[in-house]
Amino acid sequence: MRVPKGDYTVSGVIHPYYSSATHAVLMQPKLRVDADTSVTIDARQAQPVEITVPDAAAENTEAVIAVGFDRAEGLRKGSLEYILPSFQGLRVGQLGSELPADQAFAQYFGDWTRQDEEGRPVTYHLAWNRTGRLGGFTAEVERKQLAKVDLQAGVAVADRKVQVEVSPHTPDGDLAFGYNDLRGVLPLRTTDYILDNGVPWSLRMWQTSGEGRETRWESFLMRMPRTWEAGRTYHERFNVGVFGPFLPGPGDAGPERGYPGAVRAGNVIRAYLPLFGDGAGHWGSSDYTAAESSLLADGKEIPDDYGFPPTEGVTEYTVPARGSTYKLTLDNSRDPAVYPVSTRVRAEWAFRSGETPEDEWTALPLSVVRFSPELTLSSTAKAGKRLEVPFTVVGAAAGQRPQKLAFEVSYDEGTTWQPTKAIGGTHLSLTHPAEAGSVSLRAKLTDRQGNTLVQTIERAYLTR
Structure with a gap:
């Protein structure tokens, strides 16, 4: 192909189909094209991603990689997002040379979920911000690295449903969107564990009624992004009064x-x-x-x-x-x-x-x-x-x-x-x-x- 001279981003995903057992992701946030250039995208250039949680019964139910990078002066930062069925069988590689930490990052995040003995959801929310080489890595998460969140959502009327999302925020402060929201019936109680490594997370919930196309989104609530301290138990009580005007606290975005x-x-x-x-x-x-x-x-x-x-x-x-x-x-x-x-x-x-x-x-x-x-x-x-x-x-x-x-x-x-x-x-x-x-x-x-x-x-x- 022929392109004008300039800086480009290269992205490639190699897999037979979305639900296949193996995937390879290769990316080059910045490719300078000022002469004839060849780029090879080869799954063998990627390194494995291997992540474990301290709960053998929890299954990986969400796997996302969000990439952010600088572009030319005057342009907003560029971004890529790879939504995958699981980190299991995934390999990720970065093409080209490393970029300085303030020019590119990759955020790996996902959920690992099971049900407790009462049938309530138990979910592990993990995220890592990576700079330098953005390819595959290994992490063995220990329980002492996690904060526990006892989340309850109330309701003042009958026959209402709920959607809950626990989401990381990127180094730029943006909300990182995944696909693994929790849906249930109000009132709701869950147990969530969040990795304490400097990545801020927010909690969001929607109260709904109706089914399918008749679904009505009645109200929305959000815990502003924050980091969660390992070893602590937090009690987050959503959708219970007194409901009233809101202003941000010190350090919160506006x-x-x-x-x-x-x-x-x-x-x-x-x-x-x-x-x-x-x-x-x-x-x-x-x-x-x-x-x-x-x-x-x-x-x-x-x-x-x-x-x-x-x-x-x-x-x-x-x-x-x-x-x-x-x-x-x-x-x-x-x-x-x-x-x-x-x-x-x-x-x-x-x-x-x-x-x-x-x-x-x-x-x-x-x-x-x-x-x-x-x-x-x-x-x-x-x-x-x-x-x-x-x-x-x-x-x-x-x-x-x-x-x-x-x-x-x-x-x-x-x-x-x-x-x-x-x-x-x-x-x-x-x-x-x-x-x-x-x-x-x-x-x-x-x-x-x-x-x-x-x-x-x-x-x-x-x-x-």
């Missing part, structure tokens, strides 16, 4: 990478502010039946640039350069027959902002309050009993003593409200009425710079 948050660069505000994160701190989105969204600058409404509100995805606003007082209001309601809790969530922020450097994203001074009481997997508590409701301030006011932090509670779905005091700056202590019903929560916060939040969650949880 809307500049497609995750929740609110930032500004120059005269552009970029925001993604989902309103249905759960009580454990997983950010989340949900179907809704009614929505309100507005941004005012000194009383003048600013339209969003993309045609959808920041509760639905990352959107942007072009704002005045001058320092202004902003009011951002988001309000979503959802069907109580599908979501009996957090049936309406409203957040109203008022804050000051002026022009920021155009070449970097600066976080806006927003805060939220996350409530995390000990509820059942159906987001209920006992009627007629006292319940402690821990709260956490997240965002600009985190870690400081705000000028004001006040709370109100309603036992009639927001018709009437009464003040309730915070105990020790850490929790509310609520006495539920004897009759079954619901508890709604409101927080009013003013930080030390005068930025404010009014956050209302109707039917935050139910009592029975």
Whole structure:
């Protein structure tokens, strides 16, 4: 073949068919073509991949190799992904010379799965980031290298299903997509083991209903990517209240990478502010039946640039350069027959902002309050009993003593409200009425710079 001079990527897969017992993958992330060039792709150039886990009953159910590499100046990084039935019988080779670690990587990742004595899934999630020579390698994983995750997913209505994905993130911070998601019926409990070697992993879940083409994707939740410490047991409780607004914590990626948050660069505000994160701190989105969204600058409404509100995805606003007082209001309601809790969530922020450097994203001074009481997997508590409701301030006011932090509670779905005091700056202590019903929560916060939040969650949880 004839091609223009330049840098190219070579990729080859040799196998009789996808489900065959042997596969050979050969790649050359960077091939300089400036004269007649010959490239030989020969399965004998590949080296074996041999991986074992400390559980003889676990079978390799996913095998993926994600390759990232630099391209010409001004172009985004290139990528290749090889999706294979198993690492067993796989050989991988790199053609050409090694590239520096900051120019190319290969991430090998996969799952090994079995069922425990109660029929629950037990899955080992392993990933390695490799630089230099990207070809085959050997790894014998020991139990002491693994973190244990006890994952539970709740549900507030009957006949709901779940899809769970545990995924690594590449050295570039991107989510690495595999194909081995777990599907089951809610509520769900699994045991997962994650290799501790510096690769961050995130957990994601979807609540669904219906079958086949009638499947309805009702809600989504995600644990932000993190590393998991070997020898520790983590308890991850998804889809249990109180559901409410979410902001990222220190070190978390924000809307500049497609995750929740609110930032500004120059005269552009970029925001993604989902309103249905759960009580454990997983950010989340949900179907809704009614929505309100507005941004005012000194009383003048600013339209969003993309045609959808920041509760639905990352959107942007072009704002005045001058320092202004902003009011951002988001309000979503959802069907109580599908979501009996957090049936309406409203957040109203008022804050000051002026022009920021155009070449970097600066976080806006927003805060939220996350409530995390000990509820059942159906987001209920006992009627007629006292319940402690821990709260956490997240965002600009985190870690400081705000000028004001006040709370109100309603036992009639927001018709009437009464003040309730915070105990020790850490929790509310609520006495539920004897009759079954619901508890709604409101927080009013003013930080030390005068930025404010009014956050209302109707039917935050139910009592029975």
